Amino acid sequence: MAETPIISIRNLTKVYRLGEVEVPALRGVDLDIYRGEFIAIMGPSGSGKSTLMNLIGCMDVPTSGEYYLDGVDVRRLSKNDLARIRNKKIGFVFQAFNLLARATVLENVELPLIYADGIPGRERRARALRALELVGLADRAHFYPTQLSGGQQQRVAIARAIVNDPVVILADEPTGNLDTRTSVEIMGVFQDLNERGITIVLVTHELDIAQFAMRVVEMRDGQIHRIRPVENRRRAELGVGY
Numbered sequence: 001m002a003e004t005p006i007i008s009i010r011n012l013t014k015v016y017r018l019g020e021v022e023v024p025a026l027r028g029v030d031l032d033i034y035r036g037e038f039i040a041i042m043g044p045s046g047s048g049k050s051t052l053m054n055l056i057g058c059m060d061v062p063t064s065g066e067y068y069l070d071g072v073d074v075r076r077l078s079k080n081d082l083a084r085i086r087n088k089k090i091g092f093v094f095q096a097f098n099l100l101a102r103a104t105v106l107e108n109v110e111l112p113l114i115y116a117d118g119i120p121g122r123e124r125r126a127r128a129l130r131a132l133e134l135v136g137l138a139d140r141a142h143f144y145p146t147q148l149s150g151g152q153q154q155r156v157a158i159a160r161a162i163v164n165d166p167v168v169i170l171a172d173e174p175t176g177n178l179d180t181r182t183s184v185e186i187m188g189v190f191q192d193l194n195e196r197g198i199t200i201v202l203v204t205h206e207l208d209i210a211q212f213a214m215r216v217v218e219m220r221d222g223q224i225h226r227i228r229p230v231e232n233r234r235r236a237e238l239g240v241g242y
């Protein structure tokens with residue numbers, strides 16, 4: 001591809017230091033991810049998947065190596081700049097949803113826009129509602145998270161992740177707390193957003209879930225073992241009531 005990748009990683013390493021002990025979590029990772037891709041990262045527990053996601057998401061800094069995010073050399077950024085680029089360019093989705101229980105669905109989705117500041121309240125609400133529409137939950141805007149099913153809560157988290165128009169959504173085991181049927185529904189939401197042009201990188205332990213992606217990155221022992229295209233990609237139909 002002649003196009004520039006939105007994520008470009010070269011020889012990335014991460015060593016965690018616990019007192020005297022050094023844990024090499026990433027040992028030389030090369031990876032390019034292009035706009036509009038849908039990537040699944042797989043691999044055994046401890047192989048470095050979350051560490052890689054944290055580095056891609058600018059939640060942590062590498063020990064060595066290069067990382068360009070949307071053309072920006074992340075190594076050169078200060079802590080403040082890292083926080084800014086994270087808020088602007090990355091949408092996160094977690095296994096545990098991580099919604100604020102005391103805030104409504106709409107308020108939860110508005111949060112990243114409040115941190116971004118300078119956006120008037122009326123526009124924040126309009127954008128949050130639009131994001132909720134994209135995940136099929138506009139009619140739950142004034143509910144509280146505890147009044148929703150697990151799958152609905154994860155859809156709210158996805159709406160929150162896209163409200164800022166990020167260049168990439170990072171999802172670490174987003175279906176880890178969901179049953180099979182609901183997991184497929186969530187993958188349908190990701191596929192739909194991906195078809196609208198949003199780049200997605202998702203960690204999963206389940207081969208069935210990885211089959212919804214376009215490419216699978218297999219990690220082993222802090223390195224990329226192989227990258228393969230998904231054959232017979234699964235398609236999730238968004239069901240009735242969605």
Ligand SMILES: Nc1ncnc2c1ncn2[C@@H]1O[C@H](COP(=O)(O)OP(=O)(O)OP(=O)(O)O)[C@@H](O)[C@H]1O
Pocket residue numbers: 016017018023024025043044045046047048049050051052
């Ligand atoms: N904050 C930390 N401090 C020290 N070591 C860490 C830290 N986070 C991860 N590690 C170590 O780095 C290695 C990779 O961990 P990581 O969480 O990236 O694995 P993972 O592939 O996401 O595993 P899982 O599938 O269980 O989530 C492991 O050996 C782990 O113990």
Ligand SMILES: [Mg+2]
Pocket residue numbers: 049050051
């Ligand atoms: Mg992990």
